Amino acid sequence: MAVETIEARLARLEGAYDQISARLGGVEQRLSQLDERLEARFNRLDDKMDRQFYWLLGLLVISILLPIAMRYLPAP
Numbered sequence: 001m002a003v004e005t006i007e008a009r010l011a012r013l014e015g016a017y018d019q020i021s022a023r024l025g026g027v028e029q030r031l032s033q034l035d036e037r038l039e040a041r042f043n044r045l046d047d048k049m050d051r052q053f054y055w056l057l058g059l060l061v062i063s064i065l066l067p068i069a070m071r072y073l074p075a076p
Helices: 008-073
Strands: none
Touching: none
């Protein structure tokens, strides 16, 4: 069994750490891209929900005001 020198063992460890760092960098980049895509999708959904809320609010106001207006309009 050959005994490795400390320098050789440290060099191997440094190489392994470099590989781990590169892989983690790739994972971090993919996660940031996924985060951006999710943020854009949530923004679109939020805008859509706002529009639907305003439509619903408008219909609610009309449904309240229409009977009141009909009471004061002359009958044909």
